[in-house]
Amino acid sequence: xxxxxxxxxxxxxxxxFRQHTNSVYFEGGDNPYRFCLEDKFVTVFIGNIHPARRRxxxxxxxxxxxxxxxxxxxxxxxxxxxxxLGFSEDVHAFSVWDPDKFLVRNPGVRRFSVYTRLSGMxxxxxxGLSTYTDTNGQNVIMFRPDLLGLYVExxxxxxxxxxxxxxxxxxxxxDIQSGQQTPVPSIKINRRKIRLTRTxxxxxxxxxxxxxxxxGHKCAMCEIQLDLVDAAHIVPHAHPKGSDTIGNGLxxxxxxxxxxxxxxxxxxxxxNQGDYLIHMNPARVLHLQKMGRADGLQSYEKQLRSKxxxxxxxxxxxxxxxxxxxxxxxxxxxxx
Ligand SMILES: [Zn+2]
Numbered sequence: 001x002x003x004x005x006x007x008x009x010x011x012x013x014x015x016x017f018r019q020h021t022n023s024v025y026f027e028g029g030d031n032p033y034r035f036c037l038e039d040k041f042v043t044v045f046i047g048n049i050h051p052a053r054r055r056x057x058x059x060x061x062x063x064x065x066x067x068x069x070x071x072x073x074x075x076x077x078x079x080x081x082x083x084x085l086g087f088s089e090d091v092h093a094f095s096v097w098d099p100d101k102f103l104v105r106n107p108g109v110r111r112f113s114v115y116t117r118l119s120g121m122x123x124x125x126x127x128g129l130s131t132y133t134d135t136n137g138q139n140v141i142m143f144r145p146d147l148l149g150l151y152v153e154x155x156x157x158x159x160x161x162x163x164x165x166x167x168x169x170x171x172x173x174x175d176i177q178s179g180q181q182t183p184v185p186s187i188k189i190n191r192r193k194i195r196l197t198r199t200x201x202x203x204x205x206x207x208x209x210x211x212x213x214x215x216g217h218k219c220a221m222c223e224i225q226l227d228l229v230d231a232a233h234i235v236p237h238a239h240p241k242g243s244d245t246i247g248n249g250l251x252x253x254x255x256x257x258x259x260x261x262x263x264x265x266x267x268x269x270x271x272n273q274g275d276y277l278i279h280m281n282p283a284r285v286l287h288l289q290k291m292g293r294a295d296g297l298q299s300y301e302k303q304l305r306s307k308x309x310x311x312x313x314x315x316x317x318x319x320x321x322x323x324x325x326x327x328x329x330x331x332x333x334x335x336x
Contacts, residue, residue, distance in 0.1 A: 004089055004290065006031055009046045010331055011287040012087050012145070016094075018262070020149025023238040025329040032071060034080070036238060042082075042152060043075040049088040049095060049116060060121070061113040062086040062095075069102060083155060086116060089291075093121040095142045096151060098159040102138075116140050131166045141166070154194050169194060207231055207244035214311040215251035221265070221278060223309050228253045232260055234267075234318055234326040247319035250308075263330035264288075267308060269320040276308035276318065281332050 004012070010033060017024045017037060027034040032045040047062030064084065072082040076099070084102055086095040095116035102114070117132045117140070124130040124142040132140045139159050143151060151158060158166070211231035219229050232252045235242040242248065250267075252260055259265040264284045268277045280301060288294040310317055327333060 003048045003050065004087070007283050008287045008290055009048065009087055011284065013044060013046050013085070013148075014331060015262070016145040016148040019146045020152070025236040025239045025242075026331045027329075032068070032075070032082075034075075037152060038238070040152075041080045043072065043080045044083055044085055045072065046085045046087060049086040049121070051118075052113070052115060058118050059115055060086075060088070060095075060118050061115045063111050063113050065111050066109040072099065072102070081152065081155065083152075084114065086114075088118075088121050091118070091121040091125060093124045093142055093144055094148065094151075095121060095140055096155075098139050099155070100159075101136070114138070114140075116142060127171070129166055129169055131161075131163055133163075150194075157194060203231075204244045207249060210246050211249035211251050214246060214249075214313070214316040215309070216311075218251060218309060219253035219256055220250045220308045220310065221256040221305060222253060222303070224253045230254070230257050232257045234322040236261075236326065236329050239325070239329055241322075241325060246316050248322045250318060261330070263327075263332045265304075266327050266330070266332045267318070267323050269318075269323050271320070276310065276323075278305060278308060280304070283332075 009031070013033065014024075014026065014035075017035060021038055023038045025036050027036050027041065029043065032043045034041060034043045036042075045064065045068055047064060049060050049062050051057070052059040052061040062084075068084070072084070076082045083099045084097050087093075088095070097114050115134055120130040120132045120140070120142045124144055128144055128147055130142040132142070134140060141151065141158055158169075161169075208231040212229060215229070217225050217227075217229055219225075229251050230253075232250045233242050233244075234248045234250060237244075250260070256265065260267075262284070263281050266279055266281055268279055269275070270277060285294065285297065288297075308318075
């Protein structure tokens with residue numbers, strides 16, 4: 001069974017956040033990672049779920065560093081939502097442990113384990129969510145990656161929910177395919193309504209117009225027009241510095257927009273040459289290869305140009321600082 005590296009887990013996590021909302025960026029940290037998700041800061045530790053190697057073959061676990069509860073506690077005190085997440089590559093499901101129970105345990109050990117169930121993770125693939133209460137009264141929730149947003153928005157309520165309620169939610173979400181717009185179900189836990197919203201930006205029509213005009217409606221990476229071109233933000237719009245200015249914009253076709261947003265491609269400004277170089281992000285490529293989702297890479301790479309196509313007017317060029325900040329916010333420079 002392959003064990004994912006830290007960067008792979010980072011990509012799994014970031015991809016799951018992006019399935020939930022386009023209002024997300026990476027703020028910093030090195031597992032725990034800190035993201036800004038719809039104006040809310042979230043600090044997440046993520047670990048590989050693997051067999052606990054005990055007699056019970058259904059028992060799986062992740063290992064956590066001993067100082068994790070303290071780190072998370074401090075983040076929580078400063079206002080972050082914190083949680084501990086496990087990912088099983090085999091099942092392609094998450095498990096998450098109640099952060100409040102987590103924060104008080106195991107002082108002074110070098111590392112420790114928290115446990116989940118293989119059967120529950122498998123069940124969550126078809127049903128959306130599954131739950132398990134361990135011998136310490138720790139309420140573990142297992143869910144599909146596309147439901148990470150549901151968890152983040154409702155974590156407290158979900159950990160307090162009784163099994164029966166979670167099953168109702170599971171029945172509801174079991175039918176929902178990822179990426180689909182999700183209606184709000186009328187399920188309440190302790191008078192709190194369980195909800196899932198997906199934030200889509202109201203795009204500024206002026207920003208779009210300005211960027212497309214500057215680039216002559218051509219993709220800055222492949223020069224295609226055909227009305228397949230959009231105005232992309234270099235520093236993500238959700239970021240405080242993600243402005244609607246031309247220096248923070250790039251005209252990109254659908255393919256290259258998506259490649260840019262997921263950090264598969266990034267742009268480097270080389271000052272002494274005045275060049276804007278297009279690079280593949282090796283960490284993202286490695287991750288996709290590991291997940292078995294790298295078909296077409298060769299022809300994709302072959303068609304890739306080395307430099308950006310830019311507007312005629314220098315004033316309309318992307319601002320170098322924005323490129324650097326945008327790369328960081330997409331986790332481009334993380335190494336495993
Ligand atoms: Zn393109």
